[in-house]
Amino acid sequence: GAVVSQHPSWVICKSGTSVKIECRSLDFQATTMFWYRQFPKQSLMLMATSNEGSKATYEQGVEKDKFLINHASLTLSTLTVTSAHPEDSSFYICSARGAGLADTQYFGPGTRLTVL
């Protein structure tokens, strides 16, 4: 149980385009979803937290207009990187927490974004 999927697993896009990453909880209802960014050989950096049906809460220094987060249902959250630039290239990971999971976050497999 407690499986989280992410799609796509990797994406390459041109500078200036927008990219959408989906995060789904497959076997539980995710009351809260989290989006992280991870640079090579570094730890995870929390970007934002979203509760179903509410606006996301962004961490300090994360641009809300650049990283749009939508948590429209209890099983789906999306991260849209708008007008992507090469410095947005990174590994993006989502996680989800739900009822009956003892406050534990379960992680998706991550998405490798490369902006040319």
Added chain:
Amino acid sequence: AQTVTQSQPEMSVQEAETVTLSCTYDTSENNYYLFWYKQPPSRQMILVIRQEAYKQQNATENRFSVNFQKAAKSFSLKISDSQLGDTAMYFCAFMKLGGSQGNLIFGKGTKLSVKP
């Protein structure tokens, strides 16, 4: 603010041997959870073990066990009978209870290599 410190950037162990990864944290909270997550080369974050701070008994999961010292704010992970598949980055994480978001605070990680 809470902080999590992993003082060993890299460690290695021979297959079948035992290894202990250290983690210390700083908090003024009394109610919290502690986690160890594993990130193998696939980069999928996998929950290894969790510990509730109110429990005195150390958590165990098969070959994985923790030594939780609340007064010392220490939370080490012991891996017994190390296997090649244990090769991964290991992240210690703290989560405050009672907050509406349930954010994880990660350490910088320890890279563990299991050698045949």
